[in-house]
Amino acid sequence: MTREDDIRWMRRAIELSHKCPPSQTAFSVGAVIVDADGNEISNGYSRENDPHVHAEESALIKLPADDPRLVGATIYSTLEPCTERKSRPFPCTELILHSRISRVVIAWEEPAVFVKDCTGVETLRSAGITVSELPALRSEAQVVNRHLPGM
DSSP, X not given: OOHHHHHHHHXXXXXXXXXXXXXXXXXXXXXXXEOTTSXXXXXXXXXXXXXXXXXXXXXXXXXXXXXXXXXXXXXXXXXXXXSOOSSSXXXXXXXXXXXXXXXXXXXXXXXXXXXXXXOHHHHHHHTTOEEEEOGGGHHXXXXXXXXXXXX
C-alpha cells in the first residue's frame, strides 16, 4: 500500500467513526479491513451492533475467522487497538493477533482517558505485526471524540 492508499483508507475509517452512537465512557472509532490486493473486505465502528462492540471487533466478526483474505491484510483503525476490556473477554489487540492480519494503521495512540496505559502498538509490534501511525490525520480522527473529558 502507498501512503496515498493509507490516507484514503484512514479517511474511510474516520467517516465510519462518525456513525458511532455517542458515549461518555468510550471512544468513537472506525475501522476498515483491506486485503493484500487493496480491496475493502470489511468495516465496523464502535457500538455498531451492540453498546459494547469496538470498531476492530465489529469489522472482524463480519468475516469468517479462517477467511484467507485476512492473511496479509491491513486494518485501518482511527485509534490504537485496545489492550484492556471490561465488557469482553478479548481486547482488540488480541483479536487482531489471532486474525492473521499483518499490518495495522492508526491515526493516533490511545490517551489515558479510560485506560491508564494502552500498549496496543507495542504488543502488535512485538508479535511481528507492522504498525504505522498517520499523525497528519490525528486531528480528523479526534473530532468525533471532542466531547470526552481530557480531549
